[in-house]
Amino acid sequence: MIELLTANTPNGKKISIMLEEINFEYKVKKINISKDEQFKPDFIKLSPFRKIPVIIDHDAKKSIFESGAILIYLGEKSGKFYNKDQRTIINQWLMGQMAYVGPFLGQHHQFHHYNPGKSEFGEERYFKIAKKIYKELDERLSVSKFLSGEDYTIADIATFPWIARHEWHDIGLRKFNNLSRWYEEISKREAVRKGYDLLKKGEVIPKA
Numbered sequence: 001m002i003e004l005l006t007a008n009t010p011n012g013k014k015i016s017i018m019l020e021e022i023n024f025e026y027k028v029k030k031i032n033i034s035k036d037e038q039f040k041p042d043f044i045k046l047s048p049f050r051k052i053p054v055i056i057d058h059d060a061k062k063s064i065f066e067s068g069a070i071l072i073y074l075g076e077k078s079g080k081f082y083n084k085d086q087r088t089i090i091n092q093w094l095m096g097q098m099a100y101v102g103p104f105l106g107q108h109h110q111f112h113h114y115n116p117g118k119s120e121f122g123e124e125r126y127f128k129i130a131k132k133i134y135k136e137l138d139e140r141l142s143v144s145k146f147l148s149g150e151d152y153t154i155a156d157i158a159t160f161p162w163i164a165r166h167e168w169h170d171i172g173l174r175k176f177n178n179l180s181r182w183y184e185e186i187s188k189r190e191a192v193r194k195g196y197d198l199l200k201k202g203e204v205i206p207k208a
Helices: 010-022 041-046 067-078 087-114 120-141 154-163 177-187 190-196
Strands: 002-006 026-030 054-057 062-065
Touching: 002 010, 010 026, 010 067, 010 154, 010 190, 041 054, 054 067, 062 067, 067 087, 067 154, 087 120, 087 154, 120 177, 154 177, 177 190
Parallel strands: 002 026
Antiparallel strands: 002 054, 054 062
């Protein structure tokens, strides 16, 4: 059984979506990051960078931190969404999400959504970068059904929850036909709908 220590964020949703996709038994332990629970000593032992999510695989008696590493672990363990013959390209798009898409959209959230008016420079910089990310993803999806090719993989699972905050971005997802097509197709997956509702409070994926 997998224990998922997480908060209701895009990085947290990556893992609940993956666990639903691979149909593993799991339970969620909420880490209240607004109350700094990620800085408690017991959590730091599991996550040295003080970040969610973390999983504990009780059957294997091991814990894994960092959402990309968790997706790789679950992909290897389940044999799903991480085809061993395609791992080089899957890893590239997964690392692109981890190092670029997530961090920069996250900064856009901070300046544009949470703290508007506090830094004109920050708002303009990250709005431009967010638009660039949308354009680059759209370009990729104009020549590929999914991010790493014709198959849905952990790269898509990692990226989807960040684009699911498109209403926060104020860029206009509908302006990007290929990205919208990809987003709507993934939104229809039952496991994605279940995993997106991480805390089981009826949260619904925003429409494109």
